Amino acid sequence: MGHSAERGLVLLLPTGYAITGGTLAVLASFLLLAALPDAWLFRLAAAKLMLLPLPRVSALIPGLLGFCGMLSLLAAGFAGTSDPLANPLPLTIWTLWWVGFTLLQFLVGDLWRWFNPWIAPVALLRRLAGGRGAPFKLPEKLGYAPAIVLFFAFAWFELVYTAPEDPRRLAVAVSVYWLLSLGGILLFGYREWTRRGEIFSIFFRLVGDCAPLRRERDATSQRTHLVLGWPGQGFLARDPLPPSGVLFVLLTLSTSSFDGLSETFAWLGFIGVNPLEHPGRSAVTGASTLGLAAAFVVLATLYFSTVWLGLRGIPGYTGRGSGFRAASGRLVYSIVPIAVAFHIAHYTTLLLVNGQYALELYSDPFSRGWNLLGLRPDFHVTVSFLNNIHDVVWVWGFQTAVIVIGHVVGITVAHLIALDILRGTERPLFNATRSQVPLALLMVAYTGFGLWLLSTATVG
Numbered sequence: 001m002g003h004s005a006e007r008g009l010v011l012l013l014p015t016g017y018a019i020t021g022g023t024l025a026v027l028a029s030f031l032l033l034a035a036l037p038d039a040w041l042f043r044l045a046a047a048k049l050m051l052l053p054l055p056r057v058s059a060l061i062p063g064l065l066g067f068c069g070m071l072s073l074l075a076a077g078f079a080g081t082s083d084p085l086a087n088p089l090p091l092t093i094w095t096l097w098w099v100g101f102t103l104l105q106f107l108v109g110d111l112w113r114w115f116n117p118w119i120a121p122v123a124l125l126r127r128l129a130g131g132r133g134a135p136f137k138l139p140e141k142l143g144y145a146p147a148i149v150l151f152f153a154f155a156w157f158e159l160v161y162t163a164p165e166d167p168r169r170l171a172v173a174v175s176v177y178w179l180l181s182l183g184g185i186l187l188f189g190y191r192e193w194t195r196r197g198e199i200f201s202i203f204f205r206l207v208g209d210c211a212p213l214r215r216e217r218d219a220t221s222q223r224t225h226l227v228l229g230w231p232g233q234g235f236l237a238r239d240p241l242p243p244s245g246v247l248f249v250l251l252t253l254s255t256s257s258f259d260g261l262s263e264t265f266a267w268l269g270f271i272g273v274n275p276l277e278h279p280g281r282s283a284v285t286g287a288s289t290l291g292l293a294a295a296f297v298v299l300a301t302l303y304f305s306t307v308w309l310g311l312r313g314i315p316g317y318t319g320r321g322s323g324f325r326a327a328s329g330r331l332v333y334s335i336v337p338i339a340v341a342f343h344i345a346h347y348t349t350l351l352l353v354n355g356q357y358a359l360e361l362y363s364d365p366f367s368r369g370w371n372l373l374g375l376r377p378d379f380h381v382t383v384s385f386l387n388n389i390h391d392v393v394w395v396w397g398f399q400t401a402v403i404v405i406g407h408v409v410g411i412t413v414a415h416l417i418a419l420d421i422l423r424g425t426e427r428p429l430f431n432a433t434r435s436q437v438p439l440a441l442l443m444v445a446y447t448g449f450g451l452w453l454l455s456t457a458t459v460g
Contacts, residue, residue, distance in 0.1 A: 015455035063119025077171030110208030134189035143244030240329025253339035260453035306438035334414035341406020
């Protein structure tokens with residue numbers, strides 16, 4: 001009800017002006033980058049502040065906390081209430097972790113590498129096995145193919161499956177995935193499987209690279225420091241991803257995009273469903289599955305086409321073969337800030353509403369009248385802020401700003417990477433700008449698409 005009221009109020013806002021203004025802001029950022037001297041751009045690429053050295057800390061203790069936390073949540077999922085708003089498993093997985101933790105990663109860097117639930121069990125098993133390594137090597141030819149398959153399955157469970165919030169079904173899904181990943185780690189090694197197979201290690205590592213705070217090894221002191229830079233700067237020094245890695249990144253954005261699209265009246269009308277008489281997920285499972293796959297194929301086609309068009313005909317750069325692979329493998333990092341922006345913007349209201357249920361639950365986890373989090377005595381879950389236009393303006397304004405900023409960061413990352421790629425050509429600044437025109441136009445169009453998703457009529 002609260003979400004419906006919120007969208008109803010959004011439809012009263014001058015969203016056309018916001019969509020136009022947002023797309024023009026992204027376009028203006030590209031034109032500004034094109035007008036800056038290359039010396040300024042190189043300074044922008046290198047701008048950072050070294051804050052403080054970081055001590056070496058074992059990941060075993062936080063990893064043990066993550067593993068024990070997962071076991072506790074699974075116990076609640078299997079044995080607790082079937083109400084997803086009163087059971088800690090769905091509230092933690094879908095609200096605190098998939099939304100809140102992703103936002104935290106974007107702000108402070110990759111924490112998942114410390115708290116994931118495989119570190120402690122794998123360390124114990126490795127000790128019991130006498131420190132022997134993995135028996136097999138994950139074939140390089142596979143690339144990120146295991147991660148692509150697993151992430152699509154995860155997205156299908158979240159967006160298409162009929163009951164992803166059911167505590168017991170979610171507990172089964174989490175258990176199966178944990179065991180599957182443990183098997184991958186034992187067969188191919190922790191480092192290799194978390195680099196190319198375990199989807200959340202890959203996803204959160206990419207999100208962490210967007211963070212303004214990041215870890216960086218100082219070449220002089222050989223110590224790891226905490227560094228403050230601008231969001232997305234961490235991608236500039238990354239090696240190119242293989243084609244399968246590029247596809248994984250594009251899959252993360254396409255699933256977020258389809259998540260928003262699948263709720264719109266436009267999509268439901270396209271698949272022949274009356275949005276005012278929505279029959280539920282079970283009736284549109286086939287169409288949603290095809291739509292999820294089609295969104296991925298369309299985005300991948302658009303991305304590779306724009307990169308190819310941008311590099312085509314540049315003097316001193318063929319844009320073919322290994323050159324194209326390397327360029328597309330680096331430029332895809334510019335998609336990550338956009339994927340994160342879509343993720344945060346789309347789930348803002350979920351975090352604001354279900355986050356209250358989570359606060360209430362964790363403040364009194366055993367219904368004993370406790371107040372562990374120090375909530376006010378009159379605290380109760382409310383959606384009133386989604387039922388008046390003044391608060392909705394703030395929420396929608398935040399979502400709009402996130403989408404626009406994500407695309408501006410993406411365009412900046414792409415432009416600086418292109419400048420580095422084409423540094424050896426005759427006119428690197430001109431060629432970098434020329435090469436980015438197709439990709440920049442795609443980003444401008446995607447900005448308009450993202451803002452339209454926030455403002456159009458939806459079900460639910």
